[in-house]
Amino acid sequence: MIQIPPGAFARPGTSLEFKTGTWRADRPVHQRRAAPCHSACPAGEDAQAYLAKVELGDMRGAWETVVAANPLPAITGRVCHHPCESACNRAYYDESITIHGVERFLGDEALRQGWSYPVPIPSAEAPRMAVVGSGPAGLAAAYHLLRGGCRVTLIEAMPAAGGTVRTAIPHYRLPPDVLEQELDHMLALPGLDFRLRTQLGRDVSLEELRADHEAVFLGPGRRKGREWSADFAVPGNLRTGLQLLEAWVAGGTLPEQPRSVAIVGGGNTAVDLARVLRREGVDQVHLISHQRVPAPGVPADDAMRATYREVSQALEEGVTIHEHRGVRRLILRGERVVGMELVHMKKLEDADGRLRRVAFEGTETVLHVDQVIPAIGQDVDGMGFESLVRRGYMEVEPWWGTVNGQSGIFSGGDARSDHGTVSEAVGDGRRAAAAMLRYRAGKQLEPGAAPEPIPYSDLNLSYFESAPASKEPVLPPEQRLGLEEIEGGLQANAVRHEAHRCLSCGDCLACDNCWTLCPDQSVLKTREVAADGSHYVFDYDFCKGCGICAHECPTGYIRMIPE
Amino acid sequence: MNEQPLHDLDTLRARQPRFRGLESGHRACQGCGEALAARLTTEAAGPDVVIANATGCLEVFTTPWPQSAWRLPWIHSVFGNTAAVAAGMEAALKQQGRATQVLAFAGDGGTFDIGFQALSGMMERGHDVLFVCFDNEAYMNTGVQRSGSTPHAAMTTTSPPGELRMGKRHMKKDILSIIAAHHIPYAATASVAYPSDLRKKVRRAMDTEGASFLQIHSPCPLGWGHDGAKTIEVARLAVQTGLFPVIEMERGELIGTLPIREPRPVSDYLKLQNRFRHLFASEYRARKELEHLQAIANRNIERFELRGVGPETYDTEGADTVHRGGDRWA
Numbered sequence: 030m031i032q033i034p035p036g037a038f039a040r041p042g043t044s045l046e047f048k049t050g051t052w053r054a055d056r057p058v059h060q061r062r063a064a065p066c067h068s069a070c071p072a073g074e075d076a077q078a079y080l081a082k083v084e085l086g087d088m089r090g091a092w093e094t095v096v097a098a099n100p101l102p103a104i105t106g107r108v109c110h111h112p113c114e115s116a117c118n119r120a121y122y123d124e125s126i127t128i129h130g131v132e133r134f135l136g137d138e139a140l141r142q143g144w145s146y147p148v149p150i151p152s153a154e155a156p157r158m159a160v161v162g163s164g165p166a167g168l169a170a171a172y173h174l175l176r177g178g179c180r181v182t183l184i185e186a187m188p189a190a191g192g193t194v195r196t197a198i199p200h201y202r203l204p205p206d207v208l209e210q211e212l213d214h215m216l217a218l219p220g221l222d223f224r225l226r227t228q229l230g231r232d233v234s235l236e237e238l239r240a241d242h243e244a245v246f247l248g249p250g251r252r253k254g255r256e257w258s259a260d261f262a263v264p265g266n267l268r269t270g271l272q273l274l275e276a277w278v279a280g281g282t283l284p285e286q287p288r289s290v291a292i293v294g295g296g297n298t299a300v301d302l303a304r305v306l307r308r309e310g311v312d313q314v315h316l317i318s319h320q321r322v323p324a325p326g327v328p329a330d331d332a333m334r335a336t337y338r339e340v341s342q343a344l345e346e347g348v349t350i351h352e353h354r355g356v357r358r359l360i361l362r363g364e365r366v367v368g369m370e371l372v373h374m375k376k377l378e379d380a381d382g383r384l385r386r387v388a389f390e391g392t393e394t395v396l397h398v399d400q401v402i403p404a405i406g407q408d409v410d411g412m413g414f415e416s417l418v419r420r421g422y423m424e425v426e427p428w429w430g431t432v433n434g435q436s437g438i439f440s441g442g443d444a445r446s447d448h449g450t451v452s453e454a455v456g457d458g459r460r461a462a463a464a465m466l467r468y469r470a471g472k473q474l475e476p477g478a479a480p481e482p483i484p485y486s487d488l489n490l491s492y493f494e495s496a497p498a499s500k501e502p503v504l505p506p507e508q509r510l511g512l513e514e515i516e517g518g519l520q521a522n523a524v525r526h527e528a529h530r531c532l533s534c535g536d537c538l539a540c541d542n543c544w545t546l547c548p549d550q551s552v553l554k555t556r557e558v559a560a561d562g563s564h565y566v567f568d569y570d571f572c573k574g575c576g577i578c579a580h581e582c583p584t585g586y587i588r589m590i591p592e
Numbered sequence: 593m594n595e596q597p598l599h600d601l602d603t604l605r606a607r608q609p610r611f612r613g614l615e616s617g618h619r620a621c622q623g624c625g626e627a628l629a630a631r632l633t634t635e636a637a638g639p640d641v642v643i644a645n646a647t648g649c650l651e652v653f654t655t656p657w658p659q660s661a662w663r664l665p666w667i668h669s670v671f672g673n674t675a676a677v678a679a680g681m682e683a684a685l686k687q688q689g690r691a692t693q694v695l696a697f698a699g700d701g702g703t704f705d706i707g708f709q710a711l712s713g714m715m716e717r718g719h720d721v722l723f724v725c726f727d728n729e730a731y732m733n734t735g736v737q738r739s740g741s742t743p744h745a746a747m748t749t750t751s752p753p754g755e756l757r758m759g760k761r762h763m764k765k766d767i768l769s770i771i772a773a774h775h776i777p778y779a780a781t782a783s784v785a786y787p788s789d790l791r792k793k794v795r796r797a798m799d800t801e802g803a804s805f806l807q808i809h810s811p812c813p814l815g816w817g818h819d820g821a822k823t824i825e826v827a828r829l830a831v832q833t834g835l836f837p838v839i840e841m842e843r844g845e846l847i848g849t850l851p852i853r854e855p856r857p858v859s860d861y862l863k864l865q866n867r868f869r870h871l872f873a874s875e876y877r878a879r880k881e882l883e884h885l886q887a888i889a890n891r892n893i894e895r896f897e898l899r900g901v902g903p904e905t906y907d908t909e910g911a912d913t914v915h916r917g918g919d920r921w922a
Contacts, residue, residue, distance in 0.1 A: 554608060
């Protein structure tokens with residue numbers, strides 16, 4: 030037998046005695062960062078997180094992730110203008126993920142399968158909270174208070190729950206059976222004392238609510254039609270846009286049948302009403318707005334407040350929009366409107382830098398119409414809390430919704446001057462509920478903000494493939510006559526396709542890139558999910574800090590930090 | 593770190609769901625492409641293999657006395673005779689009737705230049721050995737001297753750019769044509785940027801009877817002058833530009849390529865590396881050499897018909913696509 034002298038051989042794997050980790054100047058760390066869809070969601074949903082669960086086939090888990098922020102996904106999946114999709118990093122690569130289609134699918138699936146909300150049953154001694162108004166803000170506040178272990182008294186002046194979602198959203202956007210099912214589902218939660226036909230200031234006072242509850246959330250919405258402060262004659266039987274829209278949504282008919290109508294205003298009420306009038310057979314529907322049609326590239330303060338999708342569908346359906354136009358006067362024959370004089374207008378900065386509307390002389394035109402409908406917005410009806418309403422709105426701390434100058438009273442939703450969508454209302458309710466829980470616990474409210482999103486440049490796109498987005502079927506304009514829903518939703522396979530397209534911005538994909546590409550065998554794979562939420566562990570004894578794992582991480586989940 | 597470790601790392605290391613041929617603790621530089629290439633190769637080849645390793649970085653950084661990073665039988669040959677040592681081991685194992693496979697590892701110096709004669713003989717005699725060339729395009733171990741594999745116009749310590757030359761004057765040796773002339777059953781090129789492809793080719797070569805050859809493009813952050821974090825990016829760009837064709841040959845005939853979906857300009861690859869910095873000076877010679885390298889890439893794309901005809905699962909963009917759960921690296 031040949032003897033090999035020591036020094037001519039070494040034992041296998043003995044290099045582990047030498048810790049190359051001491052060479053390191055920067056260390057890789059796992060760092061979950063907010064995806065842009067999450068940062069942009071007014072309701073606070075983490076779409077990236079639920080898309081990951083959808084991709085794994087865990088539909089129920091995905092829905093539970095949605096309702097951790099928003100209890101009404103079947104509704105918001107239909108009516109929300111989905112800022113998540115505008116923010117989606119994939120838009121820079123090919124097309125945004127159709128997030129609203131996934132949200133809607135999950136919401137519908139939960140109703141179909143009867144999944145129960147992950148909300149505990151509150152004890153008899155649980156703290157009591159009051160919520161006024163069962164619109165999306167009030168419902169979200171109540172829901173999150175229940176999630177936080179409270180008992181909630183929810184009062185509603187109307188004979189049915191839902192607020193604006195019920196009264197002012199046309200059925201072709203939100204079918205009534207979806208609305209009823211999702212509201213019933215949420216309102217059946219244990220610990221919720223829901224009282225219909227209970228008007229604050231008539232059936233119960235704010236003081237009484239405050240006395241019996243730890244804190245109060247006011248979600249009154251905006252229901253008081255604004256006076257048309259026109260310095261010209263108006264017909265006596267003038268009806269506001271919201272009145273007509275509510276009448277139509279409730280009964281499906283309109284009191285008059287004019288041939289031509291001008292609606293003054295550029296918000297969602299104006300646009301919804303314009304579309305309703307087209308469905309009711311009104312030949313010419315004109316929309317008069319000081320602003321422009323919202324479109325990518327149009328600055329927010331020059332765009333109509335209605336959402337882009339609604340305005341573009343209205344245009345498809347034959348609504349005529351007069352941009353940058355104001356009303357000079359109405360042309361009356363007795364009490365009857367026969368037309369109106371319009372003038373070109375624009376917002377310009379004055380000498381003090383304030384925006385002012387300027388009418389341009391010599392640009393007047395006459396529009397012949399049978400009816401004029403002002404849809405210039407509504408104010409908060411402050412019945413029962415008159416002293417808290419300022420200039421028609423509730424003034425609140427923007428993140429937590431604490432009513433200015435009050436303690437223990439919170440508000441949000443349309444009642445704020447700066448919010449006007451269902452998903453913003455849901456977010457307001459959610460954050461206010463968190464604030465109410467902290468208020469009760471005697472904790473300070475730190476200033477809050479949406480998380481900073483991970484930028485597109487922090488992803489490594491080499492590892493993804495281009496794939497077109499799934500589009501939901503949309504009813505062609507000529508078939509949009511009745512109450513039938515316009516957007517058809519995504520099928521299960523399309524939902525999975527969208528989940529598969531998600532770039533998983535800022536979150537571990539478990540793709541094995543770091544594990545595969547480490548030259549130093551210093552990324553170890555775990556069978557279980559590691560404590561930091563990833564599937565890998567860095568062995569800092571040997572990691573030399575080269576940064577390959579961070580540079581090649583497709584989702585920007587690994588960052589190098591100085592030692 | 594002061595915190596309690598989340599996992600028992602020794603246990604976790606021992607339980608990794610892949611074969612570990614090359615262990616941590618080796619002394620390769622940060623971001624070493626060759627260490628990664630050797631790790632991937634042994635992962636796919638192991639465990640029933642023996643390795644003959646020529647002198648070079650890989651030999652030095654894996655076996656600092658008295659330790660070894662290898663978990664496989666491994667022998668250090670001298671610079672020039674790896675293929676001969678491997679051929680001898682193969683003959684001995686054959687004589688013993690054992691199925692253990694033989695690998696020969698060498699750098700580009702140990703393949704293109706110093707080890708070439710032994711390699712040619714091994715291939716000519718048809719030994720059942722997989723010869724792996726870790727191509728980092730210069731003598732890195734001794735301080736970045738130019739080799740037969742150093743690309744045209746690259747700066748090394750022995751091909752400095754100056755008044756007379758713009759880096760290396762000569763072309764990168766066309767080793768593939770030389771290998772092809774030996775009519776061996778299987779020869780291929782691979783890149784650390786495409787690990788699945790690399791491991792698939794190792795397994796294929798191992799399954800082939802007779803001599804096989806694998807050239808792996810392995811960026812060297814120190815010698816090429818790029819950020820160690822960008823090793824994979826640099827390697828990927830070499831493939832995407834056409835400067836490093838990823839191909840397969842049987843009996844000297846081209847049988848497959850990794851198609852380039854969208855060829856990138858060579859400057860995308862070159863500008864990441866200090867060894868080509870002089871090509872970006874604002875002078876005629878620099879512009880000319882830059883165009884020269886582009887022409888070489890174009891010629892490669894032409895010669896091997898690298899241009900893809902449309903998006904495919906197996907092309908420069910599709911071959912490294914990731915999925916949740918990591919199945920792509922299987």
